[in-house]
Amino acid sequence: MSQVLQRTSPTGTRATRVIGATSILVMAWVVISGLLLTPQDVVQGESVRIMYVHVPSAWIAYLAFIFTAVASASWLISKKHSMGFDRFAGASAEVGVMFMAITLVTGSLWGRLTWGEFWQWDPRLTTTAFLFVTYIGYLAVRRLEGSIEQRARRSAVVAMLAVLEIPLVHFSVVLWRSLHQGATVLNPNGDVKMDDLMLFTLFSGVVGFTLVFIWLVLHRQRTMLLVDVANNQGLDAAIVARRAERSAN
Amino acid sequence: MKNISGIKVAKGKVVSAVLLKDLRIELRSRVVTNQVLPFAGLVMVMFAFALDNDDVLERVAGGLIWLATLFSLFMIVQRSFAIDTADGALDSLRVAGIDLSAVFFGKAIALALKLIALEIVLICGAVLLYRVELSANGLVLLVTCVLCATSGLAFVGTLYGGLTAGAKGRETLLPLLLLPVVAPVLIAATRATEAAFGSGGAQTSEGWAWVGLLTVFAAVFGVGGSLAFGPLIDE
Numbered sequence: 001m002s003q004v005l006q007r008t009s010p011t012g013t014r015a016t017r018v019i020g021a022t023s024i025l026v027m028a029w030v031v032i033s034g035l036l037l038t039p040q041d042v043v044q045g046e047s048v049r050i051m052y053v054h055v056p057s058a059w060i061a062y063l064a065f066i067f068t069a070v071a072s073a074s075w076l077i078s079k080k081h082s083m084g085f086d087r088f089a090g091a092s093a094e095v096g097v098m099f100m101a102i103t104l105v106t107g108s109l110w111g112r113l114t115w116g117e118f119w120q121w122d123p124r125l126t127t128t129a130f131l132f133v134t135y136i137g138y139l140a141v142r143r144l145e146g147s148i149e150q151r152a153r154r155s156a157v158v159a160m161l162a163v164l165e166i167p168l169v170h171f172s173v174v175l176w177r178s179l180h181q182g183a184t185v186l187n188p189n190g191d192v193k194m195d196d197l198m199l200f201t202l203f204s205g206v207v208g209f210t211l212v213f214i215w216l217v218l219h220r221q222r223t224m225l226l227v228d229v230a231n232n233q234g235l236d237a238a239i240v241a242r243r244a245e246r247s248a249n
Numbered sequence: 250m251k252n253i254s255g256i257k258v259a260k261g262k263v264v265s266a267v268l269l270k271d272l273r274i275e276l277r278s279r280v281v282t283n284q285v286l287p288f289a290g291l292v293m294v295m296f297a298f299a300l301d302n303d304d305v306l307e308r309v310a311g312g313l314i315w316l317a318t319l320f321s322l323f324m325i326v327q328r329s330f331a332i333d334t335a336d337g338a339l340d341s342l343r344v345a346g347i348d349l350s351a352v353f354f355g356k357a358i359a360l361a362l363k364l365i366a367l368e369i370v371l372i373c374g375a376v377l378l379y380r381v382e383l384s385a386n387g388l389v390l391l392v393t394c395v396l397c398a399t400s401g402l403a404f405v406g407t408l409y410g411g412l413t414a415g416a417k418g419r420e421t422l423l424p425l426l427l428l429p430v431v432a433p434v435l436i437a438a439t440r441a442t443e444a445a446f447g448s449g450g451a452q453t454s455e456g457w458a459w460v461g462l463l464t465v466f467a468a469v470f471g472v473g474g475s476l477a478f479g480p481l482i483d484e
Contacts, residue, residue, distance in 0.1 A: 130429045137426040144416045154412060157477045158426075161408070164473050165430050168466055172433035175462070176440075 011222040023211035030208050033201040047113035054106040056209035057099045064096025072159035086152035091220035093135050100132045127170040134162050260351045267355025281363050285321050292317040293374050308449050310379040311442030314371045315435050326410035334415040349479035361403035368395050381446040386453045391445035397463035398438035404470040405430050411482045437462040
């Protein structure tokens with residue numbers, strides 16, 4: 001393993017270091033502004049501060065799953081079936097699941113304070129929970145036995161099936177019932193009802209979380225590459241060792 | 250479509266051959282009749298123990314029928330693909346060069362027929378145990394609902410059964426993959442069945458919109474499954 005690591009590039013580059021340092025600065029601003037500088041909400045009081053984590057993490061979770069679907073489609077469509085697409089799809093799904101978990105936890109806490117309940121059977125909440133479980137299944141499929149190519153093919157197909165599944169789940173739950181608060185920032189009229197500093201902090205959060213997402217995906221796909229290389233070279237080394245053993249006998 | 254010997258094999262023949270093979274295995278082993286049916290019946294009785302209220306049971310009968318069907322679906326799918334992988338039948342079909350979408354449809358139709366037989370027993374069980382009532386209009390809605398929902402379940406079950414066939418831990422992986430996907434079927438089939446039974450004052454006409462959703466689901470996963478099944482089981 002140590003030989004493999006020496007032969008391949010490290011997971012960090014100048015670009016990732018710049019992204020990492022920038023994300024630390026932006027996130028530090030979001031923490032200070034979100035906790036200390038922004039005002040309370042007229043209706044929700046201090047609990048509105050959860051929004052600065054909840055909304056950006058939900059945005060990143062959905063972005064991650066769109067990215068996984070696009071990378072999986074690219075793997076299926078491309079003639080070379082580049083493993084880079086597969087690694088980006090897997091890395092993005094892993095990070096997406098983490099942000100989806102943060103979304104569900106912060107959403108439950110916020111719901112307890114505003115609705116009085118940790119959970120409501122609202123279409124957006126329910127679809128998010130189903131999306132979370134679906135991508136846990138996707139990650140389980142990636143860990144099935146088989147070659148790297150099998151992993152890539154299976155997981156790409158499962159990601160495409162998830163794209164079919166999620167609108168159907170959402171539509172069926174919408175028909176079932178609805179309660180969630182309407183979109184405050186991305187409403188169709190463009191009429192944003194929010195304090196300027198609150199809005200700026202929220203957008204800073206979205207930018208900061210996006211940078212963290214990019215940083216994590218870049219590093220994760222590189223560690224996946226190292227694992228794949230180590231597995232391949234480990235197999236080659238084992239074959240050479242067996243041949244040497246047979247020659248010696 | 251030509252196989253490895255260069256002989257043309259019609260897709261319909263492959264579908265019927267795979268369908269008859271799966272049904273013949275069932276007729277000889279009688280796993281659905283001797284194990285899955287009693288299991289589904291027990292689930293219905295256990296629901297009655299857990300809820301312990303005649304009015305509630307009548308109200309939720311539709312959901313209990315479809316939950317028992319879903320639990321049984323996992324058993325039937327795992328059994329079907331366990332036989333294929335243990336004997337290398339899937340590998341043989343793959344190297345034979347036949348159209349794998351035909352294999353998909355053959356296995357899906359066989360699964361649908363087993364599920365329909367199971368659902369008929371479960372519905373009769375609900376009429377007897379949960380005291381639901383069924384009008385003539387309700388019966389037409391219920392039959393349509395059963396056909397559409399079962400098609401969707403059979404397509405999805407075959408697709409994900411093929412994916413997990415031969416994998417370690419498939420017993421736990423299959424429900425994890427299947428349950429989120431079949432959620433729309435559970436919601437829509439339950440509402441349509443409740444409308445057919447008139448549970449909670451529901452009108453029969455309210456059920457047809459849900460049947461529409463079930464039809465869309467079956468069509469999406471029928472087309473998606475026929476395209477994805479080959480790449481999924483390809484080694």
